[in-house]
Each structure stands twice: as C-alpha cells, then as structure tokens.
Amino acid sequence: MKVTTLGFDADDTLWENERFFKLTEERFTELLVDFAEPEHLHERLLAAERRNLKIYGFGIKGFTLSMVETAIEVTEERVPAHVIEQILSAGREMHAHPVETLPYVRETLEQLAPDYRMVLITKGDLFDQERKLAASGLGELFDAVEIVSDKMAATYTRIFSETGDDPACAMMIGNSLKSDIVPAIEAGSWGVHIPHELAWDLEHADEPAEAEYFRKLKNVGEVPALLREISQPA
Known part of the structure; x- marks a missing residue:
C-alpha cells in the first residue's frame, strides 16, 4: 500500500539527546570517584534506571532521580549533601540545554x-x-x-x-x-x-x-x- x-x-x-545524558553521567562519575569505580557505578545507575522506568518514565527527571538513588546506594547513605546538590544541578542544566x-x-x-x-x-x-x-x-x-x-x-x-x-x-x-x-x-x-x-x-x-x-x-x-x-x- x-x-x-x-x-x-x-x-x-x-x-x-543521548550525548547530553552521557556527558552528565561522566560528571556524575567524577562526583562519586571516591566511592565507586566508573564501570560499577554505570551498572548500578543502569539498574536504577531500569527499576524506575515504570515509576518515573523516560526522560531527564527519571534519570536525575536515578542518579540520586544510586549515589545514596553506593555510598551506603553517606553521600555528602553538596554532591546531591550538584546532581540536581546537572539535571536542571540538561533541561536548559539548547x-x-x-x-x-x-x-x-x-x-x-x-x-x-x-x-x-x-x-x-x-x-x-x-x-x-x-x-x-x-x-x-x-x-x-x-x-x-x-x-x-x-x-x-x-x-x-x-x-x-x-x-x-x-x-x-x-x-x-x-x-x-x-x-x-x-x-x-x-x-x-x-x-x-x-x-x-x-x-x-x-x-x-x-x-x-x-x-x-x-x-x-x-x-x-x-x-x-x-x-x-x-
């Protein structure tokens, strides 16, 4: 037909689109370099994203919340408040990107x-x-x-x-x-x-x-x- x-x-x-997610994940990895190896952190973040898809859906908000959740997990709830703030800031910057x-x-x-x-x-x-x-x-x-x-x-x-x-x-x-x-x-x-x-x-x-x-x-x-x-x- x-x-x-x-x-x-x-x-x-x-x-x-994906390029900005990759760049933000690199920044996320740098923030948590003292707590987890990059490959392990990537795996934990991906697992969090997979779990959260049915709750938050696709997009920057779900990705940002998954980064926060992963940061809490890999630091065993010891993640500094300033790191959480920088993760949230990175999410806001993604929303504002041209x-x-x-x-x-x-x-x-x-x-x-x-x-x-x-x-x-x-x-x-x-x-x-x-x-x-x-x-x-x-x-x-x-x-x-x-x-x-x-x-x-x-x-x-x-x-x-x-x-x-x-x-x-x-x-x-x-x-x-x-x-x-x-x-x-x-x-x-x-x-x-x-x-x-x-x-x-x-x-x-x-x-x-x-x-x-x-x-x-x-x-x-x-x-x-x-x-x-x-x-x-x-």
Missing part, C-alpha cells in the same frame, strides 16, 4: 511535509519534549504531535489509525530499534532505522533484518529517496 503518513521519532533522530538538530533534518522535513501526513511520535516527559520541540523550530512541519509514555505495537496502531489512513500506509523513522522500529513493523508499518552513534543500553534490540518492511539508512536525508524507491511499481 502507498505510504501516506510519516512518523518521526524526536530524540537522536531529529535532534541530539536543542541541536541533526544534519539534513530541517531540509528533509520541509521537502516531505507537502506530500505526506507528518506525525512526531516521541516518548518521555511531556514538559521537556514540548520544550525541545518548540526550541527546535520544527513544530510547524508536523500535522500531529504524540508524546507517549512508551512505544509499543499498540501505540503505533492507534496513532497511525487516528492520524493517518492505516498503519499499513505509514512509515516510522527513528534511531531506536526497540522503540521505533520493531513495534512499528509489528503494527504493520514500515520501520526505517537511522542509527545514532550513541545508544542507551536499555534501548537495545536485535535488528529485524528479515522483515519485509524494514530498512536501514545512514541519515534522515536519505528518506525521500527511499520513499521514491518503494513507490515504484514492482
């Missing part, structure tokens, strides 16, 4: 917007995702914006049924195999993977290389050519 709706992930697909769009994003979205129904589909904290979208200047290029708590096959089925013609007429484009690609394909849509050089450990999934509607591109700028390719008669 002809693709009429394009879904785009936001973080690390349209703009930088949005940096990735290469080819704006020109590609402007090229596609007249011919397709454009939907931004992102997960995370509502306030922060709205802030980043506004700061990116890309909002006017989308017909709909969906900020969800998680991304599953049912999520794409609902969104592409409500905002598009049908999931089978939709293509989801994103950097996360686990959140953007695999569940979109399960919903009957195309899944186009554009890997980012940095990936969160909790977003790992196997590549669905054998799936008929799976494609892998180097950057967003290659999407128009892919759409022309798949629209050609067999």
Whole structure:
C-alpha cells in the first residue's frame, strides 16, 4: 500500500539527546570517584534506571532521580549533601540545554511535509519534549504531535489509525530499534532505522533484518529517496 503518513521519532533522530545524558553521567562519575569505580557505578545507575522506568518514565527527571538513588546506594547513605546538590544541578542544566538538530533534518522535513501526513511520535516527559520541540523550530512541519509514555505495537496502531489512513500506509523513522522500529513493523508499518552513534543500553534490540518492511539508512536525508524507491511499481 502507498505510504501516506510519516512518523518521526524526536530524540537522536531529529535532534541530539543521548550525548547530553552521557556527558552528565561522566560528571556524575567524577562526583562519586571516591566511592565507586566508573564501570560499577554505570551498572548500578543502569539498574536504577531500569527499576524506575515504570515509576518515573523516560526522560531527564527519571534519570536525575536515578542518579540520586544510586549515589545514596553506593555510598551506603553517606553521600555528602553538596554532591546531591550538584546532581540536581546537572539535571536542571540538561533541561536548559539548547536543542541541536541533526544534519539534513530541517531540509528533509520541509521537502516531505507537502506530500505526506507528518506525525512526531516521541516518548518521555511531556514538559521537556514540548520544550525541545518548540526550541527546535520544527513544530510547524508536523500535522500531529504524540508524546507517549512508551512505544509499543499498540501505540503505533492507534496513532497511525487516528492520524493517518492505516498503519499499513505509514512509515516510522527513528534511531531506536526497540522503540521505533520493531513495534512499528509489528503494527504493520514500515520501520526505517537511522542509527545514532550513541545508544542507551536499555534501548537495545536485535535488528529485524528479515522483515519485509524494514530498512536501514545512514541519515534522515536519505528518506525521500527511499520513499521514491518503494513507490515504484514492482
């Protein structure tokens, strides 16, 4: 079926995101260098993030609270108050960081917007995702914006049924195999993977290389050519 709706992930697909988490984790590691080795601290923080996803969800707030929790654990409740303050300060700085769009994003979205129904589909904290979208200047290029708590096959089925013609007429484009690609394909849509050089450990999934509607591109700028390719008669 002809693709009429394009879904785009936001973080690390349209703009930088994971880089700021990595930089903040490095700062966190430096703050606790006297209490834990970096690799051990990373493992403890990742475990805290995994535990807290169902409570705090995705995003900076949950990450900041997980850092505080990890600091308390690895110091056996002896973490100095000034360290907690610096962790909280690092979280606030992440919220204030300028949005940096990735290469080819704006020109590609402007090229596609007249011919397709454009939907931004992102997960995370509502306030922060709205802030980043506004700061990116890309909002006017989308017909709909969906900020969800998680991304599953049912999520794409609902969104592409409500905002598009049908999931089978939709293509989801994103950097996360686990959140953007695999569940979109399960919903009957195309899944186009554009890997980012940095990936969160909790977003790992196997590549669905054998799936008929799976494609892998180097950057967003290659999407128009892919759409022309798949629209050609067999």
